[in-house]
Amino acid sequence: MHTRHVNIKLSILTLILFLNGCSVINGNNTMPTYEESENILTENLSDMELICDYLYELEFTTVYWWRTQPQTLSYSHSKELEIPDLVKEYFDRLYEQGYSSIVKDGDSISFTLISSLDSSCGFIYCETEPSMDVGGDLEIKKLYCDNWYYYTHVAE
Numbered sequence: 001m002h003t004r005h006v007n008i009k010l011s012i013l014t015l016i017l018f019l020n021g022c023s024v025i026n027g028n029n030t031m032p033t034y035e036e037s038e039n040i041l042t043e044n045l046s047d048m049e050l051i052c053d054y055l056y057e058l059e060f061t062t063v064y065w066w067r068t069q070p071q072t073l074s075y076s077h078s079k080e081l082e083i084p085d086l087v088k089e090y091f092d093r094l095y096e097q098g099y100s101s102i103v104k105d106g107d108s109i110s111f112t113l114i115s116s117l118d119s120s121c122g123f124i125y126c127e128t129e130p131s132m133d134v135g136g137d138l139e140i141k142k143l144y145c146d147n148w149y150y151y152t153h154v155a156e
Contacts, residue, residue, distance in 0.1 A: 031114055031121040034141055037150040040113065041123060041143055044097060047090040048111060052125050054087045055104040065102040070095045110151075121152040 108126040
């Protein structure tokens with residue numbers, strides 16, 4: 001996988017949060033603690049790793065999967081790509097778990113667990129230390145698995 005430094009732009013995150021409204025994980029719309037996030041990652045890790053492998057194979061720098069359109073990926077000014085059957089089951093399982101979006105931006109891939117207009121949290125896969133270019137209170141913590149991070153963001 002690639003190792004460039006990562007920036008996820010505020011406009012991308014804002015658009016994702018706007019389109020998705022609020023998502024719920026395991027019947028709860030509160031952000032998981034760091035310890036709870038490790039358990040959630042453990043439950044979903046194999047599907048998330050396979051999705052990362054698939055997204056890195058795509059020729060596009062930026063790709064979006066939204067809960068509101070679970071059968072397709074968006075790229076390059078709203079063009080769409082149907083998710084192949086070979087990997088569709090991995091996206092479906094994360095959809096069933098309540099993930100609101102998956103975004104490949106350069107060399108990072110973020111998996112949003114909870115999102116609203118003023119806060120979000122989720123996981124980032126990145127071989128370098130990730131950063132997100134967003135306003136507000138952002139916290140990114142390394143998880144037990146190599147290259148995986150948990151983030152929480154609260155807007156200003």
